[in-house]
Amino acid sequence: MTLTSPFTVWEGDDVHGRRAVLTGVGIRLDRLFARAPGAARHVIPTGLDLTGEVQGRLHGRFPGVEGDWLGVVNYEIGYADGRREKLHLVDQLVPFHVLRKRE
Template identity: 50%
Template structure:
C-alpha cells in the first residue's frame, strides 16, 4: 500500500489505528485513453479497460499545480 501524508486514520494512540477507506468509482475510460486512430487489436482473453469499476480511496497527494490526485486501488475485469 502506498502511504501518503494525507491518509486518514480512525482510532487513537491507545487503540488500534485503522486506515479510513472511502468507496469510489473509477472510470477506466478516463484513465486508460486510447490514441485516436490507433488500430484496435482485439484479444478475447485481454483486460477490459472500459466502463466503471469500484475502487478504494486511501489517500491523496498534492501536485505543484494544485491538483489532488487520489490514491485508489481497484480491480480490472
C-alpha cells in the first residue's frame, strides 16, 4: 500500500492496475537530521549513519500551511558499523529542501 497525496502521479490503468510513479531522489541526511548547535558528540559504532546522501523513491507530495512542500519518500539508512542490513523507511514525510532529483 502506498500513501497517496492529491499530487501523486499514477501510471497504468484500471484493468491492469495502477501504480504510483516513483521519482528517484537523493536525501541529504545531514540536513534532514541536523544536530543542535553545540550538542555534545558521543559516537555509537552500532548506531545509524546519518551523514551524507542516500537514494530514495519519491511517490507523493503535500504542501505545508506556510507553503513549504513535503515529499512522501521511501529510503534506507545504513548502520555506522558497515553491516549489510539497513533500516527501511516507508512513506516518510521529508521536507523538499533535503531532496535532490536523481537522473
